[in-house]
Amino acid sequence: MLAFGIEFEVSKFCRSPKAEAQSPPLMPFRSGFVCILGRPNAGKSTLLNALVGEKLAIISPKPQTTRNRIQGVLNIPKSKGQSGAQIVLIDTPGVHKPDSSLGRKMMVEVREALEGCDVVLLIMDATRKLDQRDEFAIQMLKHSSTKVCLVLNKVDLLKGGKSRLLPLIEEYKKLHPFHAIIPISALKRDGLDILLKQVTAALPAGPAYFPEDQVTDQPARFMAAEIVRERVLIETEEELPYATTVIVDNFEEGAKLTRIAATIYCEREGQKGILIGKKGQMLKRIGTSARLQIERMVGTKVFLELYVKVKPNWRESRGFVEELDWRRQLAHLTDGRAEPPTASARIEDQRKNRRQQTH
Secondary structure, three states: OOOOOHHHHHHHHOOOOHHHHHOOOOOOOEEEEEEEEEOOOOOHHHHHHHHHOOOOOOOOOOOOOOOOOEEEEEEEOOEOOEOOEEEEEEEOOOOOOOOOHHHHHHHHHHHHHHOOOOEEEEEEEOOOOOOHHHHHHHHOOOOOOOEEEEEEEOHHHOOOOHHHHHHHHHHHHOOOOOOEEEEOEOOOOEOHHHHHHHHHHHOOEOOOOOOOOOOEOOOHHHHHHHHHHHHHHHHHOOOOOOOOEEEEEEEEEOOOEEEEEEEEEEOOHHHHHHHHOHHHHHHHHHHHHHHHHHHHHHOOEEEEEEEEEEOOOHHHOHHHHHHOOHHHHHHHHOOOOOOOOOHHHHHHHHHHHHHHHOO
């Protein structure tokens, strides 16, 4: 538990939904898209994983771990006096001022996620002092009419507890008219129930967009590539912070065995040597740990082959960076054949059209 009563504090800063105050009959089913926005390393992916209850987004101590939009689906069942809801959470890359093709593509992902969302969760690290990078993230929301909930994360690490939290909340309130301000610890899952109540109340009435048993729109192929990339980030520590990416070249699912071949791209020969390691030990370690995680994800044994290739300055190559988008990779797998749009693509169009109609 936190050092202070999180429910007591939240009640001071969250606007209680009118529906709760009037205690009306059961409200209609609610649904919508919730964009998780924030600086690198604020805890966006940790929050997504904690809310959904599954590991959908990879996590590492390095900034800019998340490079693509990742959707997680959270179904809230009906309960006494409360309607059911489906919340589609969209994890985004960390907000930053880009200095490469990769960085620019990541910020495109952020802006596209903001289009058509119903609620924004602006997540901030409560242990960090406010600076220009925080203000840059807030500026992105200045001309939006979307409800913004400020989520102050890592309050369990805040020295001084309540005496530090209250002035911090007052400081943030001066920067934007937030719909609610909610302190949490995503890692310890403290405050998440209150957060979900606020988000659900802010969503419009609407249908479920995904089947009840679906937790993400990400294909297993893409998630396998991300697991390998996570292991690269963790195993190589500070040696290869940004210079690597992973593309799955082959993904064959069987009843008992899944065969995967993937390539780890880096920018220099020296980096390739680090990735392979002495007598191939580093690559073997990366492969073994990734294979075990992928097996838990797909529910079968996995045969994983890893290759390492040098692609000089790939982060500056707009064409190569575009090819890292899993949606584009899936399009290539059809060999140019016309295919009907995926459910996720149709839902994406629906949410953008709905927002356009409300403005």
